[in-house]
Amino acid sequence: MLAVEILGFEKTYTTGFWRKQQKIGLKSLHLEVQQGEVFGFLGPNGAGKTTTLKLLMGLIFPTAGHARILGKDWRDPAVRAGVGFLPEQPYFYDHLTPLELLDYYGTLSGLSLPDRRARIPKLLERVGLAGQGRVQLRKFSKGMLQRVGIAQAVLHEPAVVFLDEPMSGLDPVGRREVRDFIQSLKREGKTIFFSTHILSDAEALCDRVAVLSGGELRGVGVVSELTSENRGRFELIWQGSAALQPMKTLAADCHVAGEYVRTTVEEARLQDALDLLKTQHAKLISVNPVGGSLEDYFLEKLGEARR
Amino acid sequence: MTRRIGAIAFNTFREAVRDRVLYNIVFFVLLLVASAPLLGKISAGVQRVLLVNLSLSAISIFGVIISIFVGISLVSKEIERRTLYPVLSRPVGRGEFILGKYMGLAATLIVNTVAMSVGFYLAMFIMMRQFTGADANILIAVYFLLLEFLVVIGLALLFSSFSTPLLSAIFALSMFVAGTFAADLREFARMAHGPQRWLASSISYLIPNLASLNVITRVSHDQFISAALVGYNSLYAMLYSAVTVCGAILIFSRKDLK
DSSP states (O other): OOSEEEEEEEEEEEEOSSSOEEEEEEEEEEEEEOTTOEEEEEOOTTSSHHHHHHHHTTSSOOSEEEEEETTEETTOHHHHTTEEEEOSSOOOOTTSOHHHHHHHHHHHTTOOHHHHHHHHHHHHHHTTOGGGTTSOGGGOOHHHHHHHHHHHHHTTOOSEEEEESTTTTOOHHHHHHHHHHHHHHHHTTOEEEEEESOHHHHHHHOSEEEEEETTEEEEEEEHHHHHHHHOOEEEEEEEOGGGHHHHTTTOSOEEEETTEEEEEEEGGGHHHHHHHHHHTTOEEEEEEEESOSHHHHHHHHHHHHHO | OHHHHHHHHHHHHHHHHHTTGGGHHHHHHHHHHHHHHHHHTSOHHHHHHHHHHHHHHHHHHHHHHHHHHHHTHHHHHHHHHTTTHHHHTSSOOHHHHHHHHHHHHHHHHHHHHHHHHHHHHHHHHHHHSSOOHHHHHHHHHHHHHHHHHHHHHHHHHHHHTTSOHHHHHHHHHHHHHHHHTHHHHHHHHHHOOHHHHHHHHHHHHHSOOOGGGOOHHHHHTTOOOOHHHHHHHHHHHHHHHHHHHHHHHHHHTTOOOO
């Protein structure tokens, strides 16, 4: 059984009061997410990522198409008990404390009082808010609200967790913590579907990604395969100008910066280049793979979309 | 379902309390304290009539203001701040959400009205030094005021389900004002002829008959309120509220949350 199955979701918005105009938010989207995988939904701002998540959560209605979550119709209220959702830049009732808020959401998710009492303190500790349970949310920073948001999304131990830009607006430490949290959810066997435009996060976390642009799906693939497809060049940095001239037979561009020289070579010529540096008594500083990143794949798909 | 509606209602009530909505009770008490010396200078009979009129009118005004201005923001504020997203992504129906919101504000107004009524009875005891059987009659007027609030909350919810907060406030206020003249409009419809009669009659049945719920003057003069009127008003207010809440649910259930 698939965790998420989107079957031709389309969304068209009508704008304007007198002169109504149609604006396409999403064009016939077909997508499958396997159980237990971390699925990244990539795209620039306005690509349709949030629209897709809002459609799946029943916050807006599709113009066409339907979806299944854990094999059931996505509109079925019973499905929602097994689903967690973190909206983009979440905002919660600021008159409540995290304990009260999570208790409220727990009740709405059908958790019993003993379950809520057992889970909420543990969860607050897990997201790093152990000492903040009785502080009103109006006093929370953006990063702390994001932690509360993640806590409410997993409070009822859902099988599928949808996260809309979970790292957006966070500092590097916050991003790292959210990243670790997502990885821990994956270890627990949960399916995670998250949208982001931060490609390094997607590359580090996702098993598969989909690229969306202009409301249209541009590509779907396994991250490790996508990055290896584009892989094949290495960057070499060494010290010693004696190797510069002979190296030009292996690599076209060599850049000199003071005592250091930098160039890139194809994987097939890497060993020859290393042998050359050795024979020329050059001091090797670093060898790193270049290209082959998710960013390349992403930009390639966006480029195809623009053509 | 009941548990979810109850949780939403409790959260709405808690929000109203923490947003200091109930602070109007303090103003009410201050109003009574400030007016007591003035009323003291008038003869005992008139003093009671004035106190009842003043207090019940104040309860009505405060209650209607809360019903309209909190009522119109019940849903729109949740949409605007997106606090609704984590609620509706759970197994919560949109109808349950509207019902919970309605009941939460109704509970707020019940607490508000009960607290004000206690204040009013205290003021009356201080002024008159005793309670009479006729004073119990005033509770009927308080009950009718509560029914009036239930109708107005329903209207505010209905308008806010398809309109902006400002327009919703204007619509709800207009309906409230028109509703207080519902009896006059019905009388006019009775006397009119042709399409005019049909139009006036339709409008008079569309707007809430709030005139029937206002017995403040009657109770202040110890006039008898029949059990039939209590029954009729209870049924009418509940039906009218049910229709407006159902309308709000129907519209909200089809609404895209931006």
